[in-house]
Amino acid sequence: MKILHLLRCYDFFSLAIGNLCFYNFTKLDLQPKAMTTTARTVGFQSGERNVFFHILTACNLSCRHCYINISQHGTATLPRETIEKWLELFADPEKKSNVIFLGGEPTMHPDLSHGIAKAKELGFTVTVDSNGYLFHDLLDRTSPELLDYLSCSLDGPDSNVNDPIRGEGVFDICTNNIRKAVERGYNVSVIYTVSSLNIDDLHRMVPLLSEMGVKRFFIQVIGLRGKSAQESVGEQGWQVSPEQWLEIVPAVARQAAEAGIHVTFPKVFLEPGETFECAGLVTENFFIFPNGRVYRCPLCEDYPIHALRIENDALIPNEGLTEDNFFQLNIAEGCVMNKLLQPDTISYDDQGNPDHRISCCLLKQEILP
Numbered sequence: 001m002k003i004l005h006l007l008r009c010y011d012f013f014s015l016a017i018g019n020l021c022f023y024n025f026t027k028l029d030l031q032p033k034a035m036t037t038t039a040r041t042v043g044f045q046s047g048e049r050n051v052f053f054h055i056l057t058a059c060n061l062s063c064r065h066c067y068i069n070i071s072q073h074g075t076a077t078l079p080r081e082t083i084e085k086w087l088e089l090f091a092d093p094e095k096k097s098n099v100i101f102l103g104g105e106p107t108m109h110p111d112l113s114h115g116i117a118k119a120k121e122l123g124f125t126v127t128v129d130s131n132g133y134l135f136h137d138l139l140d141r142t143s144p145e146l147l148d149y150l151s152c153s154l155d156g157p158d159s160n161v162n163d164p165i166r167g168e169g170v171f172d173i174c175t176n177n178i179r180k181a182v183e184r185g186y187n188v189s190v191i192y193t194v195s196s197l198n199i200d201d202l203h204r205m206v207p208l209l210s211e212m213g214v215k216r217f218f219i220q221v222i223g224l225r226g227k228s229a230q231e232s233v234g235e236q237g238w239q240v241s242p243e244q245w246l247e248i249v250p251a252v253a254r255q256a257a258e259a260g261i262h263v264t265f266p267k268v269f270l271e272p273g274e275t276f277e278c279a280g281l282v283t284e285n286f287f288i289f290p291n292g293r294v295y296r297c298p299l300c301e302d303y304p305i306h307a308l309r310i311e312n313d314a315l316i317p318n319e320g321l322t323e324d325n326f327f328q329l330n331i332a333e334g335c336v337m338n339k340l341l342q343p344d345t346i347s348y349d350d351q352g353n354p355d356h357r358i359s360c361c362l363l364k365q366e367i368l369p
């Protein structure tokens with residue numbers, strides 16, 4: 001069994017997907033509180049709203065694992081007025097609301113700074129997930145008062161690891177811009193998408209983040225979608241095994257926490273006795289694409305089963321078979337979409353019972369410094 005597909009890369013998404021867990025989940029203590037470097041599951045919290053807003057699908061980079069799906073989400077760049085109207089559609093002053101601007105590369109949008117200001121005016125907590133290029137003088141055209149969080153993606157602690165995945169010269173540009181943003185008072189986090197190409201280098205991120213002054217670190221799993229589903233990278237493929245993941249990721253997360261960094265990483269496997277919850281049923285997450293599709297679950301985004309659509313600037317529920325129907329299904333394996341889309345992530349015992357239930361891809365663990 002391999003770990004794959006479970007999260008999308010949230011540098012635009014960053015299935016974040018990235019910061020999502022930071023905003024909308026309550027902390028469930030599963031371990032003794034005395035140990036500050038102990039991982040805690042970050043449970044879903046109702047009453048909050050997270051809006052993952054892809055304002056375009058274009059990008060200046062061509063990462064080897066890019067998941068952008070033009071055939072499903074188009075090539076549109078939303079006009080400024082549309083960004084405003086769609087933000088208004090999802091604004092709810094009664095709820096703690098977060099918006100994460102995504103792409104493609106959202107800083108390629110000439111009106112991103114305007115969108116940030118509008119979102120703040122509507123009461124959102126605002127994040128931009130960027131590949132680190134920070135086009136259109138973003139740092140000058142917005143401010144840490146308007147932009148609450150800036151997340152940048154790095155897939156290696158140096159150019160030798162990062163650039164073969166994300167592109168030549170990307171490491172230097174991204175790290176230079178991270179340093180600039182930190183100096184200017186922005187709250188900067190880094191997203192690292194773990195794959196077989198870089199898991200052995202994860203530990204070297206800790207000194208780099210410390211040196212750059214980054215206080216939050218999001219560790220993601222490679223999602224085998226888009227290019228990573230097509231491109232071969234050797235015998236092992238992109239995936240890491242559960243053994244590799246469990247041996248390396250929690251240990252690095254603890255090291256980072258000990259260095260003063262708040263770390264978040266996917267839960268993936270539920271322990272016996274832990275409750276399975278589908279975020280599609282218990283949270284208000286909206287993944288909006290520039291062609292008007294609105295999903296509730298990121299694993300569904302490659303398929304035309306979106307629960308909602310935006311038409312003439314109105315939010316409309318879709319009829320027929322949509323992702324909502326799948327959220328209701330209760331199976332021993334945990335996440336239904338994972339079982340349907342990537343059944344090879346699940347192993348079974350001799351009686352045919354799954355060895356582990358797979359958690360919702362949006363469920364995270366965190367270690368506080």
Ligand code: SF4
Nearest residue numbers: 059061063066104131
């Ligand atoms: S090419 Fe890279 S930076 Fe651009 S959208 Fe894809 S993964 Fe993100």
Ligand code: SF4
Nearest residue numbers: 278280297335360361
């Ligand atoms: S449990 Fe699975 S189907 Fe439900 S929101 Fe999470 S990933 Fe999607």
